Amino acid sequence: MNIVILGCGRIGSTLATSMSRDGHNVSVIDRSSDAFRRLGADFKGNMILGNGIDEEILRDAGIEQADAFVAVTNGDNTNIMSVQIAKEKFHVPKVAARIYDPIRACAYRELGIETICTTVIGARLMKDYLLGKEWGMASDYCSLSDVEAAI
Amino acid sequence: MYVIVAGGGKVGHYLTRALIEAGHEVLVVEKDRARSAYLAEQLGEVVTTGDACEVRTMKEIGMERADVVVAATGDDEDNLVICQMAKRKFHVPRTIARVNNPQNEDIFQRLGIDSTVSSTKIIFNLIEQQIETGEVIPLAALQRGNIELVEVDLGPDSPVVGKRIPYIGLPEEALIISIVRDGHAILPNIDVEFKEGDTVIALVTADKAATLRNVFAEGR
Numbered sequence: 001m002n003i004v005i006l007g008c009g010r011i012g013s014t015l016a017t018s019m020s021r022d023g024h025n026v027s028v029i030d031r032s033s034d035a036f037r038r039l040g041a042d043f044k045g046n047m048i049l050g051n052g053i054d055e056e057i058l059r060d061a062g063i064e065q066a067d068a069f070v071a072v073t074n075g076d077n078t079n080i081m082s083v084q085i086a087k088e089k090f091h092v093p094k095v096a097a098r099i100y101d102p103i104r105a106c107a108y109r110e111l112g113i114e115t116i117c118t119t120v121i122g123a124r125l126m127k128d129y130l131l132g133k134e135w136g137m138a139s140d141y142c143s144l145s146d147v148e149a150a151i
Numbered sequence: 152m153y154v155i156v157a158g159g160g161k162v163g164h165y166l167t168r169a170l171i172e173a174g175h176e177v178l179v180v181e182k183d184r185a186r187s188a189y190l191a192e193q194l195g196e197v198v199t200t201g202d203a204c205e206v207r208t209m210k211e212i213g214m215e216r217a218d219v220v221v222a223a224t225g226d227d228e229d230n231l232v233i234c235q236m237a238k239r240k241f242h243v244p245r246t247i248a249r250v251n252n253p254q255n256e257d258i259f260q261r262l263g264i265d266s267t268v269s270s271t272k273i274i275f276n277l278i279e280q281q282i283e284t285g286e287v288i289p290l291a292a293l294q295r296g297n298i299e300l301v302e303v304d305l306g307p308d309s310p311v312v313g314k315r316i317p318y319i320g321l322p323e324e325a326l327i328i329s330i331v332r333d334g335h336a337i338l339p340n341i342d343v344e345f346k347e348g349d350t351v352i353a354l355v356t357a358d359k360a361a362t363l364r365n366v367f368a369e370g371r
Contacts, residue, residue, distance in 0.1 A: 053227060053255065054252065054254070076204075076232075077204060077226070077231070077232045080228070080232055081228040081231045081232070081258070082228075084231075084258065084262060085258050088262065089257070101205070104204070107236060110239075
C-alpha cells in the first residue's frame with residue numbers, strides 16, 4: 001500500500017519504519033529535517049521536507065496515489081486540517097489523525113474522521129494497570145462515548 | 152449582532168474596534184494573557200483570555216448565540232478548526248475565516264466555511280487591477296478570510312451622493328468603516344450624507360464586493 005505520513009515524531013517515525021519494513025511504499029513529511037533522523041539509515045521510503053497542509057508538499061509526497069494518509073504531528077489542528085484535505089480534496093480512501101485533545105477527537109469523529117486520541121487511550125491503559133485489571137479490547141480504550149457525555 | 156472574533160492580533164483588534172463602533176456586540180478571544188490585557192485596555196470589556204479552538208472555551212463564551220464567528224488568528228489550521236466547530240457544533244449561522252495560504256481557500260470552502268479572506272490574493276488583485284473612479288479597490292484582506300477591506304471614490308454620478316447610509320441599499324455583508332472627506336476620516340453614522348469626492352472605506356465579504364460596487368458606482 002502507498003501511505004503518506006505527516007509528522008516524523010515518535011509515532012510517525014515508528015509507524016513509518018514498521019510499514020516500510022513490511023514492504024509498503026511510505027512517504028513521510030516533516031517540517032524539520034532533523035526529525036528524519038529518527039527513521040534510521042536503512043529507511044527505504046521517501047522523506048519530504050515541508051508543511052503538511054500545503055497541497056504542493058502533499059502532492060510531492062504522492063498523496064494523489066496514496067491508499068492511506070495519517071497525520072501524527074504535535075498539532076491537533078494541523079492533523080485535523082491535513083486529513084480533511086487528504087479526504088475531501090484528494091479522496092484518499094483511508095485517513096486518520098492523532099488528536100491529543102479528547103473533546104476535539106470526539107467532535108471530529110462525529111464528523112466522520114477517524115481520530116486516535118492517544119491521551120485517552122494512554123490514561124485508560126494506565127488506569128487499568130493501576131487497578132490491577134487485565135488490559136482488554138483496543139476498542140474499549142479508543143471509545144470516546146464518555147468524553148462525549150461529559151461535554 | 153453578536154460577533155465572536157477569535158484571535159487578538161492586529162486584524163482581530165481593528166476588526167473588533169470597527170464592529171463595536173458599528174454598534175455590534177463583540178467578544179475577542181485571545182490566547183496570550185498579556186495581549187488580551189492590552190486589548191482590554193484599548194477596547195474595553197470585550198476581551199476574554201482563552202484558546203478559541205477549545206470546545207470548552209467556545210461554550211463559555213456563548214458561541215451558540217453568536218451570529219457570526221470570525222477566525223482571525225495567524226494560522227490557517229486554527230482558523231479552520233474554530234470555524235468548523237462553530238458551524239457544526241454550535242450552529243453559528245455565519246463563519247468567516249482568514250486564510251493565509253490562498254491555496255487553502257478551497258478546502259475551507261469545501262468544508263462549508265461561509266466566507267474566507269486571503270490577503271495575499273487581495274493584494275495580488277490590487278497590483279493587477281486598473282484603478283478607475285467608482286471601482287471598488289481592495290486594500291487588504293483579513294489574512295485568512297474572505298473579508299475585504301475596500302475603498303471606493305465617489306464620482307459625481309455615484310448613486311449614493313446626497314443620500315444617507317441607511318438609504319443606499321447596502322448589502323448585509325458590508326460594513327462601512329469610514330468616509331474620508333477632505334483628508335478627514337468621518338465615522339459612519341446614520342446622519343452622514345455622501346458627497347462627491349468622498350472616499351468610502353468598507354469591509355465586505357469577497358462574494359459581495361460586486362454588489363457593493365453597484366451600490367456606490369456610476370451606472371455601467
